Amino acid sequence: MQEERPTRSDISKYPLPAVTVDVVIFSLINRTLHVLLVQRKRWPFEGRWAIPGGFIRLDESLEEAARRELEEETGVRDVYLEQLYTFGDVQRDPRHRVISVAYIALVRADAQTIRVSDESSDVRWFPVDNLPTPLAFDHDQILAYALSRLRSKLEYTTLAFQLLPELFSILELKHIYEQILGEKLDKGNFYRKIKEAGILEETPYIREGRGRPTRLWRFRRERAGDKQFVFRWREDRRD
Amino acid sequence: MQEERPTRSDISKYPLPAVTVDVVIFSLINRTLHVLLVQRKRWPFEGRWAIPGGFIRLDESLEEAARRELEEETGVRDVYLEQLYTFGDVQRDPRHRVISVAYIALVRADAQTIRVSDESSDVRWFPVDNLPTPLAFDHDQILAYALSRLRSKLEYTTLAFQLLPELFSILELKHIYEQILGEKLDKGNFYRKIKEAGILEETPYIREGRGRPTRLWRFRRERAGDKQFVFRWREDRRD
DNA sequence: GTAATAGTGTCTATAAGACACTATTGA
DNA sequence: TCAATAGTGTCTTATAGACACTATTAC
Numbered sequence: 001m002q003e004e005r006p007t008r009s010d011i012s013k014y015p016l017p018a019v020t021v022d023v024v025i026f027s028l029i030n031r032t033l034h035v036l037l038v039q040r041k042r043w044p045f046e047g048r049w050a051i052p053g054g055f056i057r058l059d060e061s062l063e064e065a066a067r068r069e070l071e072e073e074t075g076v077r078d079v080y081l082e083q084l085y086t087f088g089d090v091q092r093d094p095r096h097r098v099i100s101v102a103y104i105a106l107v108r109a110d111a112q113t114i115r116v117s118d119e120s121s122d123v124r125w126f127p128v129d130n131l132p133t134p135l136a137f138d139h140d141q142i143l144a145y146a147l148s149r150l151r152s153k154l155e156y157t158t159l160a161f162q163l164l165p166e167l168f169s170i171l172e173l174k175h176i177y178e179q180i181l182g183e184k185l186d187k188g189n190f191y192r193k194i195k196e197a198g199i200l201e202e203t204p205y206i207r208e209g210r211g212r213p214t215r216l217w218r219f220r221r222e223r224a225g226d227k228q229f230v231f232r233w234r235e236d237r238r239d
Numbered sequence: 240m241q242e243e244r245p246t247r248s249d250i251s252k253y254p255l256p257a258v259t260v261d262v263v264i265f266s267l268i269n270r271t272l273h274v275l276l277v278q279r280k281r282w283p284f285e286g287r288w289a290i291p292g293g294f295i296r297l298d299e300s301l302e303e304a305a306r307r308e309l310e311e312e313t314g315v316r317d318v319y320l321e322q323l324y325t326f327g328d329v330q331r332d333p334r335h336r337v338i339s340v341a342y343i344a345l346v347r348a349d350a351q352t353i354r355v356s357d358e359s360s361d362v363r364w365f366p367v368d369n370l371p372t373p374l375a376f377d378h379d380q381i382l383a384y385a386l387s388r389l390r391s392k393l394e395y396t397t398l399a400f401q402l403l404p405e406l407f408s409i410l411e412l413k414h415i416y417e418q419i420l421g422e423k424l425d426k427g428n429f430y431r432k433i434k435e436a437g438i439l440e441e442t443p444y445i446r447e448g449r450g451r452p453t454r455l456w457r458f459r460r461e462r463a464g465d466k467q468f469v470f471r472w473r474e475d476r477r478d
Numbered sequence: 479g480t481a482a483t484a485g486t487g488t489c490t491a492t493a494a495g496a497c498a499c500t501a502t503t504g505a
Numbered sequence: 506t507c508a509a510t511a512g513t514g515t516c517t518t519a520t521a522g523a524c525a526c527t528a529t530t531a532c
Contacts, residue, residue: 479532480531480532481530481531481532482529482530482531482532483528483529483530484527484528484529484530485526485527485528485529486525486526486527486528487524487525487526487527488523488524488525488526489522489523489524489525490521490522490523491520491521491522491523492519492520492521492522493518493519493520493521494517494518494519494520495516495517495518495519496515496516496517496518497514497515497516498513498514498515498516499512499513499514499515500511500512500513500514501510501511501512501513502509502510502511502512503508503509503510503511504507504508504509505506505507505508505509
């Protein structure tokens with residue numbers, strides 16, 4: 001397929017790749033981090049599970065395409081959405097040259113309803129530590145990268161709040177951090193640090209449970225946008 | 240342009256966007272951070288400066304395309320290259336729908352030679368704090384993002400070494416950090432921290448200058464890959 | 479009382495920042 | 506000698522981590 005390098009003025013003369021948007025959708029289900037996958041009906045990789053996605057339309061931006069996919073799969077709007085990476089190996093789709101712009105979405109616990117599209121035979125949430133591997137295409141790689149990005153961003157952003165309901169206890173928040181980071185955190189240090197950060201707002205609500213009732217808190221959105229906010233747990237991060 | 244959502248099986252029936260790879264090429268020239276820009280010959284944005292880039296070929300991966308662009312513009316191979324972000328707003332190119340996968344490249348000081356292609360009337364290095372704005376397309380935005388990524392990654396990676404020659408003094412390294420971070424660093428603290436990090440290897444070489452001669456060091460590549468290496472200067476980063 | 483969960487206090491080791499000091503060259 | 510640049514030492518303060526302790530509920 002050797003050819004003269006096309007200039008920007010004669011786009012239409014040259015063969016074009018297809019562009020898809022794939023969305024790795026995370027949510028917390030039963031206090032465990034899950035990811036939404038769809039099962040493929042058709043060749044190639046029929047029967048295998050895949051990250052939901054689809055072709056981009058010419059009249060929508062990449063992020064609009066990602067939001068559309070997300071809503072088609074989960075019926076959810078207004079979620080946290082972030083571009084992850086663009087995957088473009090020549091052979092990643094056996095049919096055509098397909099370049100995939102991958103996004104990460106965080107869906108609030110319990111907010112989601114799942115729809116099954118006509119392209120996939122099933123749609124299901126999987127715990128991230130028990131995935132139906134191997135996935136279709138290069139989706140194992142995409143998902144692994146999404147998880148690693150999630151872990152590292154958790155340490156210096158308020159991303160964890162995107163997974164929680166409006167009101168939550170501090171120990172629930174700690175539990176999310178432990179889920180995503182995959183390690184135990186010290187309770188006292190967590191209390192200290194989250195309170196010093198000043199990003200939580202106390203509410204008058206109390207939730208009763210088995211032991212001592214727990215205070216509920218709310219995320220202070222206005223503070224999260226402050227320039228200096230960092231909530232770091234470990235020093236050894238590298239994206 | 241409403242249409243039925245295409246499935247992965249009938250790619251060819253639907254209109255496709257074009258995909259380009261743009262490479263933001265940084266280098267240190269006279270101890271100052273510069274970026275390589277090309278001046279456009281043709282409509283649109285003729286006369287304006289732009290980030291070098293070009294269309295992707297169907298037989299090369301995204302990174303291969305970026306390396307090819309880089310070599311076409313600078314003649315340089317074996318440089319640090321990292322995918323930055325994919326820009327896909329509908330109206331970013333007035334002629335067609337064009338999706339651009341942007342890369343960052345770091346070219347060693349003094350290694351580069353510039354070539355002028357037939358598409359641009361001029362190619363030139365610009366100091367990052369004195370750019371010929373506005374640039375063509377959405378390239379102001381791409382460049383601003385590239386700079387911010389460079390700044391934040393500098394704090395937790397060994398990226399700065401990619402800009403230095405094989406042998407360098409510790410104060411030269413400090414100078415790069417200051418250039419990219421845009422702030423002064425304490426000399427004593429810099430010496431302490433860089434030495435404790437264990438990523439520099441002393442060489443027997445000494446360079447003479449105006450004042451006291453200075454010891455030259457080498458970057459220990461093997462240590463840079465170690466799992467725990469971090470070289471952080473500030474705590475307030477956010478990508 | 480005990481089990482269960484929520485929440486606080488405190489000690490210590492380490493790292494960051496400020497900044498003063500010493501060292502080695504050329505003119 | 507001084508100017509110029511290279512390099513070291515030390516004090517203070519902020520923070521992370523470990524971990525023991527107290528608090529409030531149901532039974």
